Amino acid sequence: MSETVRLADYTPFSHSVEHVAMTFRLAPEATRVTTRIRFGAGGTALRLDGEGLRLLALRIDGAAVSAEPDATGLSLTVPDRAFVLETEVEIAPAGNTALEGLYMSGGMYCTQCEAEGFRKITFYPDRPDVMAPFHVRIESEMPVLLSNGNPSAQGPGWAEWDDPWPKPSYLFALVAGDLVAHSDRFTTMEGRDVALNIWVRPGDEDRCAYAMDSLKRSMRWDEEVYGRAYDLSVFNIVAVDDFNMGAMENKGLNIFNSKYVLALPQTATDEDFARIEAIIAHEYFHNWTGNRITCRDWFQLCLKEGLTVFRDQQFSADMRSAAVKRIEDVLTLRARQFREDAGPLAHPVRPDAYEEINNFYTATVYEKGAEVIGMLKRLVGDEAYGRALDLYFERHDGQACTIEDWLRVFEDATGRDLTQFARWYTEAGTPRVTAEESWEGGTFTLTLSQDGAKVIPVAVGLLDPSGQEVRPTEVLELTEARQSFRFDGLAARPVASVLRGFSAPVLLEKPSSAEERAFLLAHDTDPFNRWDAGRSLAKEVLSQMVVRGDAPSALWLDALAEVVLDGGLDPAFRALTLRLPAEDDIARTLHEAGVTPDPDRIHAARRAMGDALAERLRDGLGDLVAPVPGPWSPDAGQAGARALRMQALGLLSRLDGGAEAQRVFDAADNMTEEVGALSALLDAGAGVAALRAFGDRWQHDRIVMDKWFTLQILHAGDAPAVTAALVEHPLFDWKNPNRFRAVFGALSANHAGFHRIDGSGYRLLADWLIRLDAANPQTAARMSQAFDSMSRYDADRQAMMAAELERILNAPGLSRDLSEMAGRMAG
Ligand code: PHE
Numbered sequence: 021m022s023e024t025v026r027l028a029d030y031t032p033f034s035h036s037v038e039h040v041a042m043t044f045r046l047a048p049e050a051t052r053v054t055t056r057i058r059f060g061a062g063g064t065a066l067r068l069d070g071e072g073l074r075l076l077a078l079r080i081d082g083a084a085v086s087a088e089p090d091a092t093g094l095s096l097t098v099p100d101r102a103f104v105l106e107t108e109v110e111i112a113p114a115g116n117t118a119l120e121g122l123y124m125s126g127g128m129y130c131t132q133c134e135a136e137g138f139r140k141i142t143f144y145p146d147r148p149d150v151m152a153p154f155h156v157r158i159e160s161e162m163p164v165l166l167s168n169g170n171p172s173a174q175g176p177g178w179a180e181w182d183d184p185w186p187k188p189s190y191l192f193a194l195v196a197g198d199l200v201a202h203s204d205r206f207t208t209m210e211g212r213d214v215a216l217n218i219w220v221r222p223g224d225e226d227r228c229a230y231a232m233d234s235l236k237r238s239m240r241w242d243e244e245v246y247g248r249a250y251d252l253s254v255f256n257i258v259a260v261d262d263f264n265m266g267a268m269e270n271k272g273l274n275i276f277n278s279k280y281v282l283a284l285p286q287t288a289t290d291e292d293f294a295r296i297e298a299i300i301a302h303e304y305f306h307n308w309t310g311n312r313i314t315c316r317d318w319f320q321l322c323l324k325e326g327l328t329v330f331r332d333q334q335f336s337a338d339m340r341s342a343a344v345k346r347i348e349d350v351l352t353l354r355a356r357q358f359r360e361d362a363g364p365l366a367h368p369v370r371p372d373a374y375e376e377i378n379n380f381y382t383a384t385v386y387e388k389g390a391e392v393i394g395m396l397k398r399l400v401g402d403e404a405y406g407r408a409l410d411l412y413f414e415r416h417d418g419q420a421c422t423i424e425d426w427l428r429v430f431e432d433a434t435g436r437d438l439t440q441f442a443r444w445y446t447e448a449g450t451p452r453v454t455a456e457e458s459w460e461g462g463t464f465t466l467t468l469s470q471d472g473a474k475v476i477p478v479a480v481g482l483l484d485p486s487g488q489e490v491r492p493t494e495v496l497e498l499t500e501a502r503q504s505f506r507f508d509g510l511a512a513r514p515v516a517s518v519l520r521g522f523s524a525p526v527l528l529e530k531p532s533s534a535e536e537r538a539f540l541l542a543h544d545t546d547p548f549n550r551w552d553a554g555r556s557l558a559k560e561v562l563s564q565m566v567v568r569g570d571a572p573s574a575l576w577l578d579a580l581a582e583v584v585l586d587g588g589l590d591p592a593f594r595a596l597t598l599r600l601p602a603e604d605d606i607a608r609t610l611h612e613a614g615v616t617p618d619p620d621r622i623h624a625a626r627r628a629m630g631d632a633l634a635e636r637l638r639d640g641l642g643d644l645v646a647p648v649p650g651p652w653s654p655d656a657g658q659a660g661a662r663a664l665r666m667q668a669l670g671l672l673s674r675l676d677g678g679a680e681a682q683r684v685f686d687a688a689d690n691m692t693e694e695v696g697a698l699s700a701l702l703d704a705g706a707g708v709a710a711l712r713a714f715g716d717r718w719q720h721d722r723i724v725m726d727k728w729f730t731l732q733i734l735h736a737g738d739a740p741a742v743t744a745a746l747v748e749h750p751l752f753d754w755k756n757p758n759r760f761r762a763v764f765g766a767l768s769a770n771h772a773g774f775h776r777i778d779g780s781g782y783r784l785l786a787d788w789l790i791r792l793d794a795a796n797p798q799t800a801a802r803m804s805q806a807f808d809s810m811s812r813y814d815a816d817r818q819a820m821m822a823a824e825l826e827r828i829l830n831a832p833g834l835s836r837d838l839s840e841m842a843g844r845m846a847g
């Protein structure tokens with residue numbers, strides 16, 4: 021049985037670590053790791069973490085000691101004073117398929133230590149509140165040998181690295197391989213000259229330019245906006261093909277999933293480019309929010325992740341369109357975090373218990389964690405936010421901190437009591453806010469109520485009946501169960517635009533007519549709310565199509581057409597407005613309204629909705645699918661134009677059977693249009709030839725072939741059948757997390773397919789989760805989240821999903837990771 025770890029049980033570590041020196045003699049089957057740790061005085065009992073290590077030697081102050089490790093570490097009796105502990109262990113990176121600790125990917129050695137991977141490398145107090153400077157020596161025939169910090173010495177077959185900044189073990193990294201660098205330089209605002217390198221396998225060096233450009237822009241932005249400069253003489257990034265997550269912020273040596281580094285216009289979509297920019301920035305920003313100031317314990321994960329996501333969102337908003345970025349972020353938040361918060365995996369932004377910490381790298385910790393910081397900034401104002409952050413860096417540099425430390429900084433900088441605000445960190449669930457309006461004698465009253473007791477910033481603006489803004493955005497603070505806010509001196513009853521910019525991560529319930537939402541879609545001066553008015557109208561229309569079998573309303577079609585055909589509006593905004601609500605989103609919304617969602621009806625209704633939209637826009641589609649002018653560029657303007665073009669192409673294919681999409685596919689010189697056209701063809705049932713051409717063209721490119729797998733399943737009528745065929749494909753390498761996600765992520769994202777009433781989707785996913793769990797528990801556990809929507813559906817589907825969870829729970833040798841997830845979902 022797994023042990024539950026609790027926040028309430030936190031105790032500091034017995035000893036301080038003054039310095040760590042490690043030597044790695046790399047070999048695939050038998051790597052020797054010697055570790056020399058200088059401990060401060062801390063009593064006679066020392067407990068070190070360690071898993072799967074063969075202990076070869078152990079010395080205290082040079083004298084041999086004998087000790088037997090147990091399954092999770094080593095207990096030692098040590099001198100009651102400062103001392104030096106030396107260990108020598110053997111590990112086998114070649115057999116490490118869990119991709120945690122030291123492992124091999126495509127012939128290179130690399131590490132992943134967050135959260136608790138370092139204990140698979142050596143015996144150590146593997147917890148974030150133990151921070152120490154590291155010196156690392158690597159001995160290997162590999163031509164490129166990298167670790168954290170600055171290079172200190174090297175010779176044939178060896179290299180030494182010195183990291184002067186005390187760090188927790190989870191930020192340790194080592195890479196050894198036959199790599200080539202795309203290099204550049206950066207001079208910090210403090211005048212430090214920094215060598216920048218992106219290390220990739222030979223042949224990939226021409227795909228690094230965009231990541232490098234993103235890195236330099238991130239470094240400059242963090243100086244300009246947060247006053248934070250880089251602090252070493254070298255910054256290395258390494259791309260690896262086998263990686264459980266997106267990327268990792270190891271000090272001075274970020275390790276990336278190669279799909280978030282490598283990009284050419286021919287191989288990467290505009291979305292890929294935007295994601296590369298955001299993740300490069302995210303990992304770089306961790307240097308201050310995560311590395312220089314880290315977490316006291318893993319319950320505080322949002323301290324670094326929420327803040328760093330918030331910072332990367334700010335960065336992308338500055339680099340691109342702030343309005344479009346906000347809409348995209350809220351789309352993701354609602355799709356992933358609201359769903360998580362509504363199901364059995366709901367947890368507070370700061371959880372207070374876990375079995376396996378890897379299961380808490382969630383949308384709640386990351387994305388809701390970022391929303392909480394956005395609310396804090398909205399409540400205290402931009403200027404006070406800046407002062408609070410300065411104080412945070414000044415007060416806590418070099419420390420391992422808690423959410424209490426973070427909030428205290430804001431209290432001290434602003435004089436504000438944040439006791440009530442702290443609930444955002446400790447309470448799970450998406451709050452519901454209800455808005456009611458009244459109008460009397462020139463006074464408009466907005467009454468807000470909540471089902472909890474939080475501080476909720478609700479940004480509100482008022483428009484007059486002609487669409488003019490008569491009250492600019494104001495942030496109302498809802499702190500009680502029910503509160504009224506008055507707006508006096510108005511000439512006519514206004515239309516309220518509530519929760520502008522999505523000022524709080526809540527479900528807003530505001531009884532309003534379809535006409536009023538169409539009005540806001542046409543006139544709101546707040547771009548987020550303008551888009552959201554259209555979205556809420558679309559969801560209502562689609563829900564009524566599903567439940568009552570209605571036809572899509574003319575009101576919605578006309579209002580949408582007005583925006584989509586308005587050449588004066590940002591194409592990216594028009595493309596977002598044209599995007600139909602996702603089937604999963606409708607299923608959740610229906611469930612919340614007390615209706616059991618029927619996946620087949622939802623699918624059919626959404627198709628009918630698209631058909632009706634295509635008909636309505638028929639005359640305009642020709643212009644909308646015209647080629648995007650100018651030489652290709654990944655910038656927001658062109659990306660938005662291509663997004664609109666691809667949306668329109670999808671609609672046009674419903675009218676012309678895919679004829680235009682085939683032409684676009686044949687002529688495409690960039691991946692956005694190649695994928696967009698292929699998707700349109702697959703939806704039109706005309707994708708066979710294009711799919712084959714795509715596969716022939718890209719069969720040697722792992723990153724692009726992931727798309728080939730995904731698209732077929734995502735656009736399949738019978739997704740489980742297509743998936744079952746694709747897992748037999750010679751290129752289905754299930755131990756590669758990207759490939760596994762490309763296939764099974766697509767299966768669970770195909771709502772109607774995954775939820776097929778014959779249970780084939782559930783069964784297939786469970787079969788493969790069980791298989792993957794034996795090799796890679798972390799990725800298996802993440803992918804199991806597909807079952808977290810179980811309680812929404814009818815009794816038959818619920819029973820089938822529950823049976824699959826039960827089958828997973830009974831699988832022999834189940835990991836702690838998957839066992840915790842399946843257990844929580846099975847209830
Ligand atoms: N800390 C990484 C990030 O957010 C994510 C990560 C977690 C990567 C655990 C690997 C393992 O940037």
Ligand code: ZN
Pocket residue numbers: 302306324325328
């Ligand atoms: Zn992060």
